[in-house]
Amino acid sequence: MKKSSSNKEDYLKAIYENNGIDEFVSNKSLANHLSVSPASVTEMVEKLQKDGLIEYKPYTGVKLTDEGLKKTVGIIRNHRIIETFLFDKLDYSLHDLHNLSEELEHVKDPVFFSRLYNYLGEPETCPHGGIIPTEEVFIEKAIKPIATFKKGDSPEIRRVMDNTDILNYMGSIGLTIGDTIHITEVDVFNELMLFSINDKTDTHHISFKQAQIIFSY
Incomplete structure (x- = not known):
């Protein structure tokens, strides 16, 4: 439902x-x-x-709108700073980050987030590959869905949306940010993509819908 x-x-x-x-x-x-x-x-x-x-x-x-973007960038920035801290310093897994980050992003203390960002070494991206926006840089770099690639293409995984189902599936097949997939087949009838990972020969599949929320350049 x-x-x-x-x-x-x-x-x-x-x-x-x-x-x-x-x-x-x-x-x-x-x-x-x-x-x-x-x-x-x-x-x-x-x-x-x-x-x-x-x-x-x-x-x-x-x-x-400009107003909407300003508000959203602040929310996204806080959320991703928290995610990076939980992942890098407290060893939370990718699929465990979201809910806790959702709660902590609402802390009403900009100094806290500024200090935490500096403490982390001013990272450019969060564990899911999304940028940590600043006033100067606020547009995602990896915006091309894997679903748009064709048989024979070898895109590098650069970003994945914070979705529990896709994160669990990626974890189950050992696919992570920075890996390269080699697309061996695009099954239009069943809406599936078949691929291998890096230099491995095992074949995996992903639905077109899932492939819409994993991104490359």
Whole structure:
């Protein structure tokens, strides 16, 4: 069953993570990303538009306004600084980072996040490969979904969305950020991609839907 969500920040982050700075993100993409119903997306889009945080274009989708981008960058930055700290210093696994980071990102102390960022050595990316945005750099670098590559291509995995199912699957096959996959088959009928990892010969598969939330350059 689809869940509903009233958390505006979740939607803003989803728009950002789907390159909703330069491009319009469809309501369908947001529904898939957040695992909510299309009706829930429509309702929240109306609220965010009323707040001046997004621009909405019928039959096209949404993208962040300047005000929405400023708000979202702050949320994303805090979240990813926390994730990096938990992963690098406290040995949390990739799929255990999200919920705790969601709670800690709301600490109302910018000095805390600034000091933590400096303590970590001012990292450019979080454990999932997303950039840790600054005032000067706030656009994701890895925005090309693996799903857009073809048979014979060998993209390097540079970013993955914070999704429990895909993170668990990647962990089960030993796929991580920085690995190169070699696409051996694209099965359009079954909507699957077959691939091997680095120099290994074992073949794995991933659905087109999953391949939309793993990114390369």
